[in-house]
Amino acid sequence: MWISVNLTFDLLPNVTAPMWNPRLADLSEFPFRRLAGLLAPVAPPQGLGILDLGIGEPKHRPPSILAETVAAEAGSWNLYPPPNGTPAFREAVARWCERRFDLPPGTLEPERMVLPLAGTKEGLYMLAALAVAPRADGRRPAVLMPSPLYAVYLGAAVMAGAEAVPLAATAENGFLPDLDALEPDLLDRTALFYLCSPANPQGVVASGAYLAKALGLARRHGFLLALDECYSEIWDEAPPTGGLAVAHAAGKGFGGLVVLNSLSKRSSAAGLRSGFVAGDPDFLAAFIKLRAYAAPVQPLPLMAAAVALWNDEAHVEASRDRYRRKIDLAERRLAGRLGFYRPPGGFFLWLDVGDGEAAALRLWREAGVRVLPGGYLTPGTHEPDPGERYVRVALVHDGAVVDEALSRLVSTLC
Numbered sequence: 194m195w196i197s198v199n200l201t202f203d204l205l206p207n208v209t210a211p212m213w214n215p216r217l218a219d220l221s222e223f224p225f226r227r228l229a230g231l232l233a234p235v236a237p238p239q240g241l242g243i244l245d246l247g248i249g250e251p252k253h254r255p256p257s258i259l260a261e262t263v264a265a266e267a268g269s270w271n272l273y274p275p276p277n278g279t280p281a282f283r284e285a286v287a288r289w290c291e292r293r294f295d296l297p298p299g300t301l302e303p304e305r306m307v308l309p310l311a312g313t314k315e316g317l318y319m320l321a322a323l324a325v326a327p328r329a330d331g332r333r334p335a336v337l338m339p340s341p342l343y344a345v346y347l348g349a350a351v352m353a354g355a356e357a358v359p360l361a362a363t364a365e366n367g368f369l370p371d372l373d374a375l376e377p378d379l380l381d382r383t384a385l386f387y388l389c390s391p392a393n394p395q396g397v398v399a400s401g402a403y404l405a406k407a408l409g410l411a412r413r414h415g416f417l418l419a420l421d422e423c424y425s426e427i428w429d430e431a432p433p434t435g436g437l438a439v440a441h442a443a444g445k446g447f448g449g450l451v452v453l454n455s456l457s458k459r460s461s462a463a464g465l466r467s468g469f470v471a472g473d474p475d476f477l478a479a480f481i482k483l484r485a486y487a488a489p490v491q492p493l494p495l496m497a498a499a500v501a502l503w504n505d506e507a508h509v510e511a512s513r514d515r516y517r518r519k520i521d522l523a524e525r526r527l528a529g530r531l532g533f534y535r536p537p538g539g540f541f542l543w544l545d546v547g548d549g550e551a552a553a554l555r556l557w558r559e560a561g562v563r564v565l566p567g568g569y570l571t572p573g574t575h576e577p578d579p580g581e582r583y584v585r586v587a588l589v590h591d592g593a594v595v596d597e598a599l600s601r602l603v604s605t606l607c
């Protein structure tokens with residue numbers, strides 16, 4: 194069988210292998226594929242059961258209004274959904290943003306300032322294709338991003354042909370990039386700056402003053418600030434402020450800013466693939482033109498479910514409470530160990546284990562617990578690497594599973 198396949202190939206005249214975009218070679222495998230590769234040759238212990246705290250996929254049950262609304266809207270599966278979403282979707286998102294971020298009613302115009310996304314991931318990726326433009330002075334555009342980071346920022350920058358500039362976010366700088374250290378020359382050729390608050394993986398929340406400074410830089414140097422706020426509804430003591438609130442307080446509309454959010458974490462509905470981008474109307478006017486060519490559009494029954502979810506806070510409060518109780522469990526197990534701190538936002542622990550990859554392997558081999566090495570969340574350009582000492586632990590399962598996993602983690606690593 195194999196021989197005949199090879200022969201057929203050899204006999205084809207003038208076969209030229211297609212040339213893929215070589216920029217892809219600058220990216221390593223996506224973190225979860227790297228993790229699968231690391232763990233594949235190693236067997237977990239027999240009979241203990243595997244506990245997966247690697248991926249940030251919420252296991253809380255989404256509220257029943259999701260499935261009920263999809264069922265009720267079944268008559269619209271035959272229709273192409275509009276790329277800019279339904280008026281009801283844009284309205285629900287605009288009003289939710291105003292309620293959540295204390296904006297006066299009517300501040301966020303649904304028609305010009307909101308677009309649906311198939312989850313924040315695709316929006317975060319695609320916006321670089323628009324924000325990164327060739328420069329008149331011939332210099333290479335730069336895209337700034339924290340490190341560690343959500344790998345999509347890096348992939349988007351690299352594939353758009355920009356210079357990706359990771360900014361170390363370490364314990365020393367409060368796990369947020371040091372904005373004061375950015376050189377004017379770099380800022381001048383910056384096309385796009387990705388920031389994430391609450392931050393994945395460290396769970397820190399950027400203050401209003403920090404975000405205002407980042408937005409000020411964006412406006413002064415003419416780049417786009419893209420704020421990834423997909424963990425904004427998972428918080429411990431206080432709701433994180435957001436980019437829209439900061440821009441409104443600065444008083445010049447939403448120019449230079451887009452925020453991205455989704456129902457994946459807020460409503461435990463990662464499979465719905467539903468998010469939005471809101472902010473700069475000029476950017477969004479161009480983005481909708483691009484998206485008409487390239488973007489996945491959410492089907493109408495799912496968009497209707499998204500409307501129902503953005504209009505409901507009760508399920509979000511209940512879910513937030515469950516995360517809080519899991520962080521209580523973690524505090525009981527880990528206080529004073531492995532650099533544990535209560536993350537103000539999000540549902541990850543960022544534990545200083547000395548060597549993240551070795552610890553992840555050990556946890557898998559000895560305890561059947563899957564966690565993500567912190568070094569898989571950095572581009573690997575800094576020395577020392579701001580992720581390599583850490584593992585990221587996702588508290589996504591129910592309390593009993595999380596507690597069991599943390600108990601195994603403590604007895605393996607401490």
Ligand SMILES: Cc1ncc(COP(=O)(O)O)c(C=O)c1O
Pocket residue numbers: 249311312313314315343389393421423454455456457463467468
């Ligand atoms: C920081 C961050 N941004 C964006 C995403 C993508 O989320 P989604 O596309 O489901 O909204 C994730 C997913 O884990 C994430 O951790």
